[in-house]
Structures are given as structure tokens and as C-alpha cells.
Amino acid sequence: MDINNYIGCKCRLFVRVLLLTVLLFRATKGSAQAYNGNTFKLTLEEAVRFAKGQNKLVQAATIEESAAGEDLKDAYNAALPTITANGSYQRFSRLTLFTDGLSHSATGPRKPTPNGAALGVDALFNIYSGGKQRALQSEQQSRLHLARLNAKDQSGSIALQTAQQYLELVRLTDLQQLIADQLNRAQTRVNNINALYNNQKVTKSDVLRAEVVLSNVELSLQENENNLTITNQKLDDLLNIPDTVRISPVDSAGMAKPAISSLQSFIEAAGVTSYAIQKTTESIELQRARLKGIKSGNLPTISFYTAYGLNYPNYLFFPPVDQAYAIGFVGLKAQYSISSLYHNKRKVEAARLRIKEGEVQQQAVADNVRTEAHSLYIKYVEALTRIQVNERSVEQAQVxxxxxxxxxxxxxxxxxDLLDADNLYQESRFNLIRAQTNALSIYYNILYVSGNL
Structure with a gap:
């Protein structure tokens, strides 16, 4: 492609998306009636790109991806020291002493003072915990990758739905023109038959039948207009724009179809690049990280801890002294849970079985994806052949x-005979449009199944 044409296409795409964004902003600010009947022209590529950026489900998946990123940061922050500041103050009542059971008592002040206070800081730093911290980080990393894949999968799914609705809109738009042409033929036919009837060359039944056919064509035109409105609203929902905006497709059913050879790489790589396979692979990595975390419970933990504080009164001496003192310490703490030898045994085995389950699911998903990809490829080749056959059928039916x-x-x-010929001509033209849109729909299905949409 010439560089100037490429830049021109990119500029036109940017301008159209920008105008649609402005229209969306204005429509949300103003009343619905103010924008009733507005038409906006979009190509298939522009509609897909806009939906991937503006659809609400895609936005929700993107938010979840951001939340998973914050969880990963929190997992890394868990390796930082735990620092706690504490303080307390007590005011004790008078002390009551009992002798000879509870028959005799005496009261007096608490020594050395009725007041007590403490203020200090302590810190705990994990040196070794059997790999539990790294396992947690790996688990959150896998969750982030899964969230990212889910966002891509959701974006691809919305792009596929948008492409299908856009192609349905194209089909109905072209069908509208076909029905309009058929309506013109039916009206002309009624006029000709009336002229023949006035000249007593045909019977009244021909006139009545021609008028019935004309009424049916008018009804078909109204039905197609309603289908256009419904499809347009569905496309508006996917694009996340007000349903008062009417999308006018720039592309037609006769737009260029991708060559068969260009799909070979997608089909061959579908067993690896498919969103479904990537998600099952990441789910297995998540289970492996969980297994490491469970196994870490069978290993000892070593921590460095320290504290420093100011206390009042001084209970380090006997008798206690009415004075404040400050003291601190540093030390190492080792801990091993003996009960983990039997508490974690079944947990480890369950985690291993879930990993095996994930691997079997991965193989099943890979088989399904490859089968679906090859099936779509065969259907695409068939669709291109069907287009060629229908093009010849249209020419023959017209003649x-x-x-x-x-x-x-x-x-x-x-x-x-005339009505049959008219129906045959109309049906062949409709079949051609349907074959053309079906081919493009299959193409976008291939892109989605292979993880390239």
C-alpha cells in the first residue's frame, strides 16, 4: 500500500472515531429528541475498533484487569516488614488486701504508683517462609495474566458481535434496495396487466393476483425497515452510543473478501493463540503456584523481629521503682508446625489433582479449537465458492x-411463469448478499477463534 494512501486512511479513521465520540458526548448531554434521526457513517473496521474501546463489558473487563494489577502489587508489598506502634495508659484503683479469708481487709495505694503507661514500636521481617511469599506473588501474577486474557477475550467477543451486527445491517440495507427494486417491478407489472385487462387480453384474476403480490412486497419492505431499526439498536448498544443514533454502513456486501491463503497462519496457530487455550494454560500455572504455597506449610519459617519502647513504672527491679525506662531488643524467631505433616497432606494431593485436571481440560480445549478453526476454514472456502455460483445465478435469473x-x-x-421468474431473480440476488455477508462473518469468527480479533 502506498504510504500516502495509508496515512490518508488512518486520518479518515481517526476523524470518524473522533466525530462519533463527540456525537456520543453531545447525545448524553442533550435530550433524546434532539438527536432523533441522526445518521453516522461507519466502516466495518471502524465499528469494530470503536466497540473494542467503548463497550461497557470491555470496560468492565479492563477495570478487573487493573484490580488484578493492584492485587499483584499488594502481594509484593506483603514482603515488606510489619511495623506496629502501640501505646497505653492505665489508672489503677486503690488496692484492697484480704486476710483471714474475706473477714478482714485493708486498703492502700498501688505501689509504686497508681499510674501505668507504655509506648513502643515493634517490627517483624520475614526472612524465610518456605517459599510461601514467592508462591503468593506467582499466584497473583497468574491472576493478572488471566484478567488480561479475559479482557482480550471479552474485547474479541464484542468485536465479533459488532462485526456480525454490522454485516446484518449491511445485509438488511442491501435487501432494502432489492425489495425497493422488486416493488418497482411489481408496480410496473400491475400497470401493464391493467392495460392488458382494459384491452381484454387477460382476465381479472391476473389483475387481482398482481395486486396481491404488490401488497406482499410492500409488507416485506415494511418488515425489513423494522428489522433495520432493531439491528441498528443492537449495534448502538455494542458501540455504547444512544439508540437515537442511526448507523449507516459505508461498506457493502460486495466488499473485498480476504484471500484463502491469508488464513492459513491463523488456522495453524489457533491451537496456541486461542484465548480459550491461553486461559487454560494460565489456569494451570495458577494451580501450580497454589501447590507451591501449600507445600511451603511443611517447611519452617524464620523471622527477624525487634522492638523498642518506653514504659512506666519500672517493674524490672524489685521492688518496683516509680520511674520510666526505655529498652529495646533484636532477635530471630524460628517456627515449625509439626501438625503440617498431616494437615497439608491431603491439600497437596488435591492441588496436584487439580493441576492434572487442568492439563486434561487444556488438551480437550485445544482439540475443540483446532476442530472449530478447521471447520470455519472449510466453510469460508465454501462461502467463497457459493459467492461465485450466486453471481452466475443472478445473471441467469435476470436474463x-x-x-x-x-x-x-x-x-x-x-x-x-412471470411471478416465478421474478421470485427466482429476487431470491438469487438475496442469496448473493447472504453469501457475501456470511463469508465475512466466518472470517471474523476465524479471527476470534484463533485469538487475533
Whole structure:
């Protein structure tokens, strides 16, 4: 592609997305009636890109990814020392002493003072915990990767839905034109048949039947307009824009289709790049991290701890002294849970079984993805062939309709033959549009299944 054309395409894409964003902002600020009937033109590529950035489900998945990132940071912060500051103050009542059971008592002040206070700081730093901290970090790292994959998967799913709704909108738009053409043919046919009837060349039944066909075509046109409105609202929801905005597709069903050879790399790599396979692979890594964390419970822990504080009164001497004192210490603390030898045994075995379960699921998912990818590839080749066949059918049906129409006007064929020829021509044109949109829909399915959408 020429560099100037490439830059021009990028500029047009940016301008259209910017205008759609401005329209969205204005529509949320103003009343719905003010924007009723607004039309915005979008290409298929622009609609997909806009949906991947603006759809609410994609935004929610992105927020979850950010939350998983914060959880990972918290896991790394857990390796920092635990520091605690504490303080207390007590005012004791008078002391009551009992002798001879409870029959005799005497009271007096608490010595050396009725007041007590403490103020200090202590810290604990984990030196070794059997790899529990690293296992926690690995687990949160896997959770972050899963959240990122979920966000990509959600984005790809919304992109696929957007492409399908856009292609449905294209199909209905082109069908609208086909029905409009059919309506013109039906109206012309009614006028011609009325002229023939006035000249007593056809019976009244031909007139009535032609008028019934005309009414059915008008009803089909109204039905298609309703389907256009519904599809447009679905596309608005995917793009997260007000349903008062009407999307006018720039691309048509006859737009260029990707070559078959360009899909080979997607099909071959689908067993690795698929979102489903990537998520199962990351889930296995998550289970392995959990297994390491459980195994760490069978190992000792070593911690460095220290404290320093100011206390009142001085109870380090006997008798206690009415004075404040400050003292601190540093030390190492080792701990081993003997009960972990039997408490963790089943937990470790359960974690190992879950890893094995994940590996079996991964193989099953990989088989399904490869089967689906190859099936879509075969269907895409079939769709391209169907387009070629339908293109020839349209040409033949058009010629056939002209021949039968001429025969009928010359009273050489029946009205039934003419209506059949008209229906055949209309159906062949519709089949061509459907084949063209189906091919593009299959192409976007291949992109999603292979993790490239």
C-alpha cells in the first residue's frame, strides 16, 4: 500500500472515531429528541475498533484487569516488614488486701504508683517462609495474566458481535434496495396487466393476483425497515452510543473478501493463540503456584523481629521503682508446625489433582479449537465458492426474468411463469448478499477463534 494512501486512511479513521465520540458526548448531554434521526457513517473496521474501546463489558473487563494489577502489587508489598506502634495508659484503683479469708481487709495505694503507661514500636521481617511469599506473588501474577486474557477475550467477543451486527445491517440495507427494486417491478407489472385487462387480453384474476403480490412486497419492505431499526439498536448498544443514533454502513456486501491463503497462519496457530487455550494454560500455572504455597506449610519459617519502647513504672527491679525506662531488643524467631505433616497432606494431593485436571481440560480445549478453526476454514472456502455460483445465478435469473416478462406482455406465457421468474431473480440476488455477508462473518469468527480479533 502506498504510504500516502495509508496515512490518508488512518486520518479518515481517526476523524470518524473522533466525530462519533463527540456525537456520543453531545447525545448524553442533550435530550433524546434532539438527536432523533441522526445518521453516522461507519466502516466495518471502524465499528469494530470503536466497540473494542467503548463497550461497557470491555470496560468492565479492563477495570478487573487493573484490580488484578493492584492485587499483584499488594502481594509484593506483603514482603515488606510489619511495623506496629502501640501505646497505653492505665489508672489503677486503690488496692484492697484480704486476710483471714474475706473477714478482714485493708486498703492502700498501688505501689509504686497508681499510674501505668507504655509506648513502643515493634517490627517483624520475614526472612524465610518456605517459599510461601514467592508462591503468593506467582499466584497473583497468574491472576493478572488471566484478567488480561479475559479482557482480550471479552474485547474479541464484542468485536465479533459488532462485526456480525454490522454485516446484518449491511445485509438488511442491501435487501432494502432489492425489495425497493422488486416493488418497482411489481408496480410496473400491475400497470401493464391493467392495460392488458382494459384491452381484454387477460382476465381479472391476473389483475387481482398482481395486486396481491404488490401488497406482499410492500409488507416485506415494511418488515425489513423494522428489522433495520432493531439491528441498528443492537449495534448502538455494542458501540455504547444512544439508540437515537442511526448507523449507516459505508461498506457493502460486495466488499473485498480476504484471500484463502491469508488464513492459513491463523488456522495453524489457533491451537496456541486461542484465548480459550491461553486461559487454560494460565489456569494451570495458577494451580501450580497454589501447590507451591501449600507445600511451603511443611517447611519452617524464620523471622527477624525487634522492638523498642518506653514504659512506666519500672517493674524490672524489685521492688518496683516509680520511674520510666526505655529498652529495646533484636532477635530471630524460628517456627515449625509439626501438625503440617498431616494437615497439608491431603491439600497437596488435591492441588496436584487439580493441576492434572487442568492439563486434561487444556488438551480437550485445544482439540475443540483446532476442530472449530478447521471447520470455519472449510466453510469460508465454501462461502467463497457459493459467492461465485450466486453471481452466475443472478445473471441467469435476470436474463430469464426479462425473457419471461417479454413473453407475458406478448401473451406467450402465463402470469404464474412471470411471478416465478421474478421470485427466482429476487431470491438469487438475496442469496448473493447472504453469501457475501456470511463469508465475512466466518472470517471474523476465524479471527476470534484463533485469538487475533
Amino acid at each position: 430469464n426474468y426479462k425473457i419471461v416478462n417479454t413473453k407475458y406482455l406478448n401473451q406467450l406465457s402465463l402470469l404464474t
